[in-house]
Structures are given as C-alpha cells and as structure tokens.
Amino acid sequence: MREITRNSAGGAQRLHRTAVWALVSLLTLAMLLPPLRPAQAASDFRSAIVVDMNNGEVLFARSADTKRYPASLTKIMTLYVLFGYLRDGRITLDSELTITPHAASQPPTKLGLKPGSTIRTEDAIKSLVTKSANDMAAAVAENLAGTESNFARIMTQQARAIGMKNTVFKNASGLPNNAQVTTARDMAILGERIMRDYPEYYHYFSLTSFSYKGRSYRNHNHLLGNYSGTDGIKTGFIRASGFNLTASCRRDGKHLLTVVLGGSTSGGRDATVRYLFDKHWAKASVGSTREPFVASPGMPLRRPPVFAVASAGGRSASPAPQPVSYQPQPQRVAVRNPLAEVQQQPQVQARPQPQPQLVGRSENGAYHVQVGSYTTPQDADRRLTTIQSQAGNLLSGHQPVTTSFQNGSTRWYRARFANFSQSEAEKTCSSLKRMSVDCIAMRAE
Incomplete structure (x- = not known):
C-alpha cells in the first residue's frame, strides 16, 4: 500500500514538472516572436x-x-x-x-x-x-x-x-x-x-x-x-x-x-x-470650417441635387474614372422639382409631339404599352414626353395617355401609349426594352 502511494506521488511530481517546462517553453517562444502590431490585428478589409x-x-x-x-x-x-x-x-x-x-x-x-x-x-x-x-x-x-x-x-x-x-x-x-x-x-x-x-x-x-x-x-x-x-x-x-x-x-x-x-x-x-x-x-481637425450640417434658424434646408442627364440612346453615361481628390460637394444646379422624372433624356425636336392627356379610360384600342407609374400626373406626362423624344418613330401614331387608379391612400398615374393590337404592343415593348426602357404590354381598362 505504501509502495502504491509513493509511486502515485512520484507520478504526480513528474507530471507537475512536465507542465511547468511546457509553460516555460511557451513563454520563451512568445518572447522570441515579433509582437503583433495593432494594424495587423485590425486590417480586415479590401x-x-x-x-x-x-x-x-x-x-x-x-x-x-x-x-x-x-x-x-x-x-x-x-x-x-x-x-x-x-x-x-x-x-x-x-x-x-x-x-x-x-x-x-x-x-x-x-x-x-x-x-x-x-x-x-x-x-x-x-x-x-x-x-x-x-x-x-x-x-x-x-x-x-x-x-x-x-x-x-x-x-x-x-x-x-x-x-x-x-x-x-x-x-x-x-x-x-x-x-x-x-x-x-x-x-x-x-x-x-x-x-x-x-x-x-x-x-x-x-x-x-x-x-x-x-x-x-x-x-x-x-x-x-x-x-x-x-x-x-x-x-x-x-x-x-x-x-x-x-x-x-x-x-x-x-x-x-x-x-x-x-x-x-x-x-x-x-x-x-x-x-x-x-x-x-489625433490628426482630425477640431471645429468645422465648412457649412453646418443642421440648418440654423432662418436658414433654408437645401434642396436635393438635380439628376444627371443620361446620354443619347437611353443609357446612362459610363462612369468616369474617379479623381484622386475627395469631392463631397460638387456644384449644385437649382431645379423646380428635382425628383420629378425617373429618367431624363436629351430633347430631340424632330417635330411637334402631341401632348399627353389625362383620361380615366382609354378609347384608343384594345392594348396599351405602359412605360411607368407615378404619384403625380405631371411625372407621368414628363415620362411620356421623354419616351416620345427617345423613340418617336417606334411610337408614331400611338396616342400618349395617362390613366389613374387609387392604391390605398395614394393615387397613381400610369404613363401609356395607346391604340395597339396585342401583338403590336408586345413587339413595341420588346423594342423599347432593347433601348433600356422598362415597359409592359397590357389590355386597356
């Protein structure tokens, strides 16, 4: 019995010495390795x-x-x-x-x-x-x-x-x-x-x-x-x-x-x-040298910026190479209603275009080509004028109309071109989509 106890105690001592040497080795290795710089510890980005x-x-x-x-x-x-x-x-x-x-x-x-x-x-x-x-x-x-x-x-x-x-x-x-x-x-x-x-x-x-x-x-x-x-x-x-x-x-x-x-x-x-x-x-400046973020009493809140004008053909201009300098505040252009249009196009005055009419129900054919839906009739009218200037030949003879409907508390205005057969409407819509114009061919209400 005493022999078993002595053997157990010796084993415990040997295990303790092994653990101590392992800990000393780890500490020595840690001291020999170069320290982990903060930049290495926090560089998780592209x-x-x-x-x-x-x-x-x-x-x-x-x-x-x-x-x-x-x-x-x-x-x-x-x-x-x-x-x-x-x-x-x-x-x-x-x-x-x-x-x-x-x-x-x-x-x-x-x-x-x-x-x-x-x-x-x-x-x-x-x-x-x-x-x-x-x-x-x-x-x-x-x-x-x-x-x-x-x-x-x-x-x-x-x-x-x-x-x-x-x-x-x-x-x-x-x-x-x-x-x-x-x-x-x-x-x-x-x-x-x-x-x-x-x-x-x-x-x-x-x-x-x-x-x-x-x-x-x-x-x-x-x-x-x-x-x-x-x-x-x-x-x-x-x-x-x-x-x-x-x-x-x-x-x-x-x-x-x-x-x-x-x-x-x-x-x-x-x-x-x-x-x-x-x-x-530490390098950041104290106190702004620019205009305040929050408008002071009597200072009008600034209007949203104007939309960029798309290039000819209906596609947005390709992004230009980004300048090296930071440009947070480019020159502003004042407009009456900067959020009026989904897409602006260069105006082509080939010939006078008929003005869109606000109607409740179409009388110009069985099918329409719808090019947008908006919360004001003015937006719908502008969309029709824009698409006419972009695809006037394709839509020649098809009257621009604006129909309205109520959705919850909001009245919507659909921008459409009328007087199509079903096949004509589908073919015209396909052509418009190739010009990057979203549309849908649908039966007139």
Missing part, C-alpha cells in the same frame, strides 16, 4: 477610406476607388431618395406603403409582411436602418417609382448628381446583382451628403433598435452604443461583398467618417473601423 468631415481631408485611403459590391449600403441611397420625396411633400412619414407580391418575395433579412398589407413610411425607414429589411426596400421603390428598376435608375442618377462616379444601382436593397457596384470613396460621398442634405432625417441612422408589432429588431451597426461618439450609419453583407460598414463618429469637436468594404467577418470589420478611428483621431 477597401477603406477615412475622411475628416470638418475640412473634407482624406486621412487614409486604400483601394478606395476599386469597384466592389455595396450590399446593404445600397439602402443608404434608397433612403436618400426617399428623404427627397419627403422633403418635396410627395409623401409623409404617415403615408402607408403597400406591400406588393414582389416586395413580399424578397429573401431575408425582411419584416415578412404579406402582399396587400401596408406599413407607415416612418416604420419602413426604421426597418431599413436597423433590420436592413429587403422587403421594405423593394416596397419603398415600388410605391415611389412604380417598379424597383425605375427606382434603381433614380438612385443611379442621384449618385451621379452628387459625385458618385463609380456607382451603379440595380435594386433598392443591395441583394446580389453583378452590375451593382460602388467604391469606398463613393460611399463616403454618400455618407456625407445624406448628413448635409437631409439633417432633419439623419437621426434615424442612430437608432439602436426598432420595435414593430410586438417584436424588437437590433441595429446591425454594433458600434452604436459601443464606440464613443458613433452616430450611424449602415452595415452591409452579401457573400460576394464581404462585410461592409459606413460609420460616423463625432466627439470633442471632431468628426470622422470611415468606410470599410470587404471584411471577412462582422467582428473583424468592426474592429477595423474602431482601429481606423483611433489611429486617425
């Missing part, structure tokens, strides 16, 4: 830019002009356009948006409302900021522009108008589309412009959560409440893009905006943004 919002200076940029997929950063532009409609008085925060089958069919992340149901515009805004709801992005697009593709053209034209030269939008949500691209620099421009152009709505980006129908949704931007001074704005992720984040931080009179695209994990992306803020905070 493209990044840091901009001093007080003076517009770029403090850091790496692959800032390389085109990448925006993912749900797309929704920042969706909201930028929506805020323009609110500013213009065409909708209100209490306006009800109708959920279409297309919107309801969007894949998660989404609220999951059924087709035919409605949601207040303000609730839709909150769901886009926090939940990043894809169904609500599509609903906003369809309720404001008739179709999501129409709305995407508005988004791209707005991008051009504010200086985002390397960005193309194809949907309102950021769901995968190979043609939908942006850059870190362009997203920095958008981040600044949404703050400056719509200060009365920017506060939505600071929401940490959103409650709707008994459920609470946490904002995907985890820097809010966890990194001092963070006030927004948006995250994004699809497999093709990696983890994206546009983030704004203000404290002690300083204000930095950081964009990171292509993180391998959400945690790595967030750590990278925190590191970039920390690294460049």
Whole structure:
C-alpha cells in the first residue's frame, strides 16, 4: 500500500514538472516572436477610406476607388431618395406603403409582411436602418417609382448628381446583382451628403433598435452604443461583398467618417473601423470650417441635387474614372422639382409631339404599352414626353395617355401609349426594352 502511494506521488511530481517546462517553453517562444502590431490585428478589409468631415481631408485611403459590391449600403441611397420625396411633400412619414407580391418575395433579412398589407413610411425607414429589411426596400421603390428598376435608375442618377462616379444601382436593397457596384470613396460621398442634405432625417441612422408589432429588431451597426461618439450609419453583407460598414463618429469637436468594404467577418470589420478611428483621431481637425450640417434658424434646408442627364440612346453615361481628390460637394444646379422624372433624356425636336392627356379610360384600342407609374400626373406626362423624344418613330401614331387608379391612400398615374393590337404592343415593348426602357404590354381598362 505504501509502495502504491509513493509511486502515485512520484507520478504526480513528474507530471507537475512536465507542465511547468511546457509553460516555460511557451513563454520563451512568445518572447522570441515579433509582437503583433495593432494594424495587423485590425486590417480586415479590401477597401477603406477615412475622411475628416470638418475640412473634407482624406486621412487614409486604400483601394478606395476599386469597384466592389455595396450590399446593404445600397439602402443608404434608397433612403436618400426617399428623404427627397419627403422633403418635396410627395409623401409623409404617415403615408402607408403597400406591400406588393414582389416586395413580399424578397429573401431575408425582411419584416415578412404579406402582399396587400401596408406599413407607415416612418416604420419602413426604421426597418431599413436597423433590420436592413429587403422587403421594405423593394416596397419603398415600388410605391415611389412604380417598379424597383425605375427606382434603381433614380438612385443611379442621384449618385451621379452628387459625385458618385463609380456607382451603379440595380435594386433598392443591395441583394446580389453583378452590375451593382460602388467604391469606398463613393460611399463616403454618400455618407456625407445624406448628413448635409437631409439633417432633419439623419437621426434615424442612430437608432439602436426598432420595435414593430410586438417584436424588437437590433441595429446591425454594433458600434452604436459601443464606440464613443458613433452616430450611424449602415452595415452591409452579401457573400460576394464581404462585410461592409459606413460609420460616423463625432466627439470633442471632431468628426470622422470611415468606410470599410470587404471584411471577412462582422467582428473583424468592426474592429477595423474602431482601429481606423483611433489611429486617425489625433490628426482630425477640431471645429468645422465648412457649412453646418443642421440648418440654423432662418436658414433654408437645401434642396436635393438635380439628376444627371443620361446620354443619347437611353443609357446612362459610363462612369468616369474617379479623381484622386475627395469631392463631397460638387456644384449644385437649382431645379423646380428635382425628383420629378425617373429618367431624363436629351430633347430631340424632330417635330411637334402631341401632348399627353389625362383620361380615366382609354378609347384608343384594345392594348396599351405602359412605360411607368407615378404619384403625380405631371411625372407621368414628363415620362411620356421623354419616351416620345427617345423613340418617336417606334411610337408614331400611338396616342400618349395617362390613366389613374387609387392604391390605398395614394393615387397613381400610369404613363401609356395607346391604340395597339396585342401583338403590336408586345413587339413595341420588346423594342423599347432593347433601348433600356422598362415597359409592359397590357389590355386597356
């Protein structure tokens, strides 16, 4: 018995000595290895830019002009356009948006409302900021522009108008589309412009959560409440893009905006943004040398920028190479109603065109070719005039008409060309689509 006890004690001592030597070896190896620099610990990105919002200076940029997929950063532009409609008085925060089958069919992340149901515009805004709801992005697009593709053209034209030269939008949500691209620099421009152009709505980006129908949704931007001074704005992720984040931080009179695209994990992306803020905070200027974000009493809020004009043939001009310098505030052009048209074209005065007529029911044939649906008759009329100037020969002899219908609390106006047979309407619509004009052939009501 005593022999067994002595053997057990000896084994324990040998095991203890082995553990001690192993620990000493690990510590020695750790001392011999070079220390892990902070930059190595927080470099989880493919493209990044840091901009001093007080003076517009770029403090850091790496692959800032390389085109990448925006993912749900797309929704920042969706909201930028929506805020323009609110500013213009065409909708209100209490306006009800109708959920279409297309919107309801969007894949998660989404609220999951059924087709035919409605949601207040303000609730839709909150769901886009926090939940990043894809169904609500599509609903906003369809309720404001008739179709999501129409709305995407508005988004791209707005991008051009504010200086985002390397960005193309194809949907309102950021769901995968190979043609939908942006850059870190362009997203920095958008981040600044949404703050400056719509200060009365920017506060939505600071929401940490959103409650709707008994459920609470946490904002995907985890820097809010966890990194001092963070006030927004948006995250994004699809497999093709990696983890994206546009983030704004203000404290002690300083204000930095950081964009990171292509993180391998959400945690790595967030750590990278925190590191970039920390690294460049000391270089940031104190106090803005530019105009204030929030309008002072008596100072009118600025209007949204004018759309860029598309090139001849109906296609948007190809993006020009992005300049090295940061250009957050290009020259503005004052317009009466900058959100009036889905697409502007150069006016071709080949011959006088008949003016569109507002009618309740067509008397000009069995089939129509519809080229858009809008919330004002003026928008529908302008769309018809634009398409006539673009495809006058194709539509010769077909009267432009505008029909109206009520959808919930909103009256819509359809822009159409009349007096087609079914086969003529389908053939004409196919020709228009080859000219990048969205349309549908349909029987007249």
